[in-house]
Amino acid sequence: MTDTRKTLVRRTPWPGSVTGPIGTPLQPSVAYTAQDPDALDALYTGQTQGFSYAREGHPNASVLASKIDAMEGVEGGIVVGSGMAAVTAVMFGLLKSGDRVLGGTQLYGRSLRLMREELPRMGIETAFSDPTDGAAFAAAITPGTRIVLVEVVSNPTLRVADMHAIASAAKSAGALLVVDNTFTTPGAIRGIDVGADVVLHSVTKLLAGHSDVTLGYVHAADPAHRKAIYDTATTFGLTPSPFDCWLAERGLFTFDLRFERASANAAALADALAQAAPVSRVLYPGRADHPDHARAAALLDGRFGNMVTFEIAGGREAANRLVRAAADLPFAPTLGDVATTLSHPASSSHRALSVAERAAIGIGEGTFRVSVGIEPPEFLLAAFRDALGAV
Missing domain, CATH: 3.40.640.10 (Type I PLP-dependent aspartate aminotransferase-like (Major domain))
Incomplete structure (x- = not known):
């Protein structure tokens, strides 16, 4: 019984194998053992490579x-x-x-x-x-x-x-x-x-x-x-x-694929939003009407990304109507998801700024930031048509 208890509270070494995993192993260990104090010194002074404590x-x-x-x-x-x-x-x-x-x-x-x-x-x-x-x-x-x-x-x-x-x-x-x-x-x-x-x-x-x-x-x-x-x-x-x-x-592993698909969707969405009656302004660096388009084209070499910003008139009331009607567009203060997300800087990322400070950098109550995802483009455009219809 004593030997059994000792075995239970000791870590079991990983089983030996002549093969290796395809997937990266997950290692949640907080601490790592060293052979002796000299070995730990060698690690901390950079003579050897390894890990000692997960915070480091x-x-x-x-x-x-x-x-x-x-x-x-x-x-x-x-x-x-x-x-x-x-x-x-x-x-x-x-x-x-x-x-x-x-x-x-x-x-x-x-x-x-x-x-x-x-x-x-x-x-x-x-x-x-x-x-x-x-x-x-x-x-x-x-x-x-x-x-x-x-x-x-x-x-x-x-x-x-x-x-x-x-x-x-x-x-x-x-x-x-x-x-x-x-x-x-x-x-x-x-x-x-x-x-x-x-x-x-x-x-x-x-x-x-x-x-x-x-x-x-x-x-x-x-x-x-x-x-x-x-x-x-x-x-x-x-x-x-x-x-x-x-x-x-x-x-x-899928970043390149996601980036390309989301960027293509963003370009299509920006063009569609520019034609939508409730939209007063669209900002997408890939569009010729963007104030910095020439610079973006030279700097980014045609890779304009997945972010689109647009503005509607009507203030907070119109913004609320749009979000409530956007059933297929998650309203969340984030970006970069596989799905398209809609955010409202005045009430989230830039809420700490005063109204005047937000206005000075082009953010109003009708400003929305869209992180475009990898959905089929027809689905995405239909979702925005429905949301803008409420405005």
């Missing part, structure tokens, strides 16, 4: 990071617990009190909040400039600017940043260019192709692609910056779940 890294995160690295054309990226964990790790890993950050006027709502409210509490100065105006943005990069944060295509109004001017100005000023590549993804452009010193993603979105994980990714070109970001993520506990990493890796 685990196999599923490493596998996922290597795949996104390949997509971005880099090495050494890390996976963290969410997209905002990636933004936070960069800011707190690379900044100190007295530093200055210049952000694009159009960023994800929580990134705006981090810059407006949290960083100033830590003694970090923040400012904003229009990334579509390269000259004005360059002029806003002062000698004290440590980080420049932009999205290539902005959330949610899909404006396209003048990346060449911004990258050149940041380099001349000695500032680090941080690119949030969530909206565009490496399917449209890679961070290194626009001069990014740091590139980050909300893996939660189109990379994972199924609305069932919460993860982020960040890569810095400079090894010292990579270490600072990694140390911050580890110290702050911005740890990714092994199961989420496993799911996200599985999602990446």
Whole structure:
């Protein structure tokens, strides 16, 4: 009986096999054993490679990071617990009190909040400039600017940043260019192709692609910056779940197919919305009437992505009618799912901004952001015809 009890509380080694699994194994272990203290020292000093404690890294995160690295054309990226964990790790890993950050006027709502409210509490100065105006943005990069944060295509109004001017100005000023590549993804452009010193993603979105994980990714070109970001993520506990990493890796297997189908659907939807009577404005970088179309065509090489933004008149009342009539269009504050989702920035991602602040960047009560999925296009267009009919 004693031997049986001892066996039950000891871990059973994996059965030996001359074959290997096709699927990536899921490894949820929190801790990893070492042969002796010398072996643990060798691991922590980088003489050997491996894992010790899951907050500091685990196999599923490493596998996922290597795949996104390949997509971005880099090495050494890390996976963290969410997209905002990636933004936070960069800011707190690379900044100190007295530093200055210049952000694009159009960023994800929580990134705006981090810059407006949290960083100033830590003694970090923040400012904003229009990334579509390269000259004005360059002029806003002062000698004290440590980080420049932009999205290539902005959330949610899909404006396209003048990346060449911004990258050149940041380099001349000695500032680090941080690119949030969530909206565009490496399917449209890679961070290194626009001069990014740091590139980050909300893996939660189109990379994972199924609305069932919460993860982020960040890569810095400079090894010292990579270490600072990694140390911050580890110290702050911005740890990714092994199961989420496993799911996200599985999602990446179909990324190219999903990206191509969703992008084609988005182009068709944008054209259809432009012809719909209740719609007063459509924003899609692939359309000739987009204010930054020429720049998008040159920068993205025809890969305009799966996001469409449109606006209707009638304020919140009309917005409510549209959503209630959109029975086949999930209304949710997210993007990148296999199914098309509809979101309302004024009541979700950008709700922390005042009405005037939202209006200044082109967001009104009738503004909707569409994350286009991979449904049959005829189904998608019919669903929007029904929803717009209620308006």
